[in-house]
Amino acid sequence: MVTLAEVAQHAGVSASTVSYVLSGKRSISATTRQRVERSIRELGYHPNAGARALASSRSNIIALMIPLRTDIYVPVMMEIAIAVATTARTHGYDVLLLTGEEGPDAVRRVAGSGLADGMILMDVELDDERLPLLRETDQPAVLIGLPADTTGLTCVDLDFRATGALCVEHLAERGHRDVAVIGEAPAVYERHTGFAERTLDGLRTRARELGLRLLHRPCEGGYDAMAVTLARILDERPGTTGFVVQNESAVEPLLALLRQQGRAVPEDVSVVAICPEQVAVQASVRLTSVAIPAQEMGRHAVEQLVAKLDGRGGDEVVLLAPELTVRASSGPAPLQP
Amino acid sequence: MVTLAEVAQHAGVSASTVSYVLSGKRSISATTRQRVERSIRELGYHPNAGARALASSRSNIIALMIPLRTDIYVPVMMEIAIAVATTARTHGYDVLLLTGEEGPDAVRRVAGSGLADGMILMDVELDDERLPLLRETDQPAVLIGLPADTTGLTCVDLDFRATGALCVEHLAERGHRDVAVIGEAPAVYERHTGFAERTLDGLRTRARELGLRLLHRPCEGGYDAMAVTLARILDERPGTTGFVVQNESAVEPLLALLRQQGRAVPEDVSVVAICPEQVAVQASVRLTSVAIPAQEMGRHAVEQLVAKLDGRGGDEVVLLAPELTVRASSGPAPLQP
DNA sequence: GAAAGCTGTCGAAGCGCTTCGACAGCCTAT
């Protein structure tokens, strides 16, 4: 293992000089810098992370807490995680992966041990049990998702309320009067996940304003669950012609079932999905959708956190504006009966 | 921040004693241990990760390199990552997330900086460019996937060759003579990903042995790509009645297309998928499938690596035996024409 | 009952880095 001291000796300077070349915190003459950089290259030197963390009280690590649950659309999580990791690297940080397994204690452990300089929390619930700990330890942190009380917190999320409103507006414009919402799995609502509830709120509020009838049904993913849910919906509201789907693993089953029942999309019914672009584009009918900007959320979260760690910027709630892309699953107003 | 020294003072012992209580590397009397443990609890002490790493040259961190590519079924990756993270925790390790972005240099950086004690590599190619570095730096490492040359390496993977053979056997038993393989995206084969090639090898070898005709076609995910691929297959081999699908995002499109063409599953054609259980169960036809045991792979990888770090166990290739579960997508032999 | 061996504890020496104060040498402003 090559150490700073060895580099210093090789370059004929003191250790502190090498350190300053590395950090740029003091000015170093061009000739010295070059000499040092050459030695670093020749010896293949890499600063020791532990020593650095100890001396500087900065680990250059960001902790990312991802949920364990599998009832939430996983690819989105994955996309966020990857965006976080790559963005973090461009700022000189590495990412530590924490799963929900450990629960809120992970916050205490990470804060206490100096393992990470800050953390990013995903899958935040409205009344998340990690929040008190976060405030108590005052860990620099950024949430992806919105809890009920955001005072003193930095959050990044898609504006799901506006997303819900947007979907309803779109369907209203196409002349739909009876709209059904295929929601996330019941468990998601039971634990009061912010995004699900806010979407619903946006949907309902706008539906009321526009005079639409809205029926919301949570739905586990998969074909069988969707079949049951759809049957119930059509039983209760036979005139339903508009669908908003927020559970990606229900998208394809819904399309298949509608087809099977002879309801043509978009001629008879319209479907609007809230899902990643890829899902919308790859579906058997290219879906009109509001994209979940996973990458952007991950990137934003890191940038907010890095700003915080650098002492720039404070608490802030960033809500990304939803964008609805019209594709083949929603058409003009259906024929009036 | 509470330090070891403060705990020691509070408990009325020396710092080294506290350290030994924590590590258990020397015997400590019960009374002293209790006193120390009480102080730790009362003060809310957490050992500083950096100091620990510096002093012991062990970071208690495992690096997990996940690929950036999105042409590989992502949920599997996510599942593996989560399994790795949770298993690692049970062994006292945290997980650092590295993306492919940085490329092979990440290996050098991690090895050089002592950031992690070892690493787990996912999405290994047959002739992976990270392998020379791994050998050169002799980082303790475990691969999830199998490269061409495994000498000196520890690998964990599903036995994809056996998986391919199993699928063919199943279709052969059902009387199918003409079998089509819907493979991963072309890019996956172009970069010589081990699992894709080995599956194909298993499929081909066994098909030859059993006298089946096999047609392999790579396929991007999604409905449109699948439509094109299927049309070509049926054009070339109209008598095709058996399908093996290895690209999960092609599964549902394939089923929809077959339905649309009036080919009933499993009456007219059989479909066998190589995919996670969840996909098989949630599909519009419950799929006969060979499961990809993501969790088990992640867990195994960690356990191998931990064993290595503890000086136990050496290089080994663990191939998990595939298991085929018969569901509703493959039936008895089709009627002979 | 002296030698030898345990057990439990302590002190001190680092691990490799950052950072602060010091200062030599030089340049500018009076």
Place this chain on the structure above:
DNA sequence: ATAGGCTGTCGAAGCGCTTCGACAGCTTTC
């Protein structure tokens, strides 16, 4: 000329922990 300011470099003091050798006080052994 001289005081004052810069620039570039160095030495040394830690950061909080692990670990090694030492040793005091016991117990065992013949």
